[in-house]
Amino acid sequence: MSDTLDARLLAAHAAGDKFALVSLYAEAAESAADDKTRGFYLTHAYVFALETGDQRAAKLHEILKGMGRD
Template sequence: MIELERELLAAHAAKDLRALVTLYQQAAAQAQAPDRAAFYLTHAHVFALETNHPDAAMLRALLVAQGRESALPAPNPPFR
């Protein structure tokens, strides 16, 4: 995990947001505690949203499944 933390710091310093999505996903997968994994997944999701990353929806779904995020409400039907 120490090497991954170095990579995260380097990606932050370089402002490489797309790399941060991947690195935070890796950190979540390696995390030993559910709260720590959720912390990393949340960061991955935020950076995915900022970069329009293709994993954004999947990351949100994982957070919803873990009870860390709320499901979006169904859209309202149009007025008639």
């Protein structure tokens, strides 16, 4: 994960911006070095999507199920 993405994640957490966290964790998952790390980030994106009613929750759930993380 880049320093910039890390800083944006920290700022979104500090601001309580759950909508931004969905996008930022999904972005972090795209650049993850391995499946374990990717699953970690996708799980966070999924949880925040559920909390906010974000329409991406269904897609994130499908990806996680495909990874055996359901």
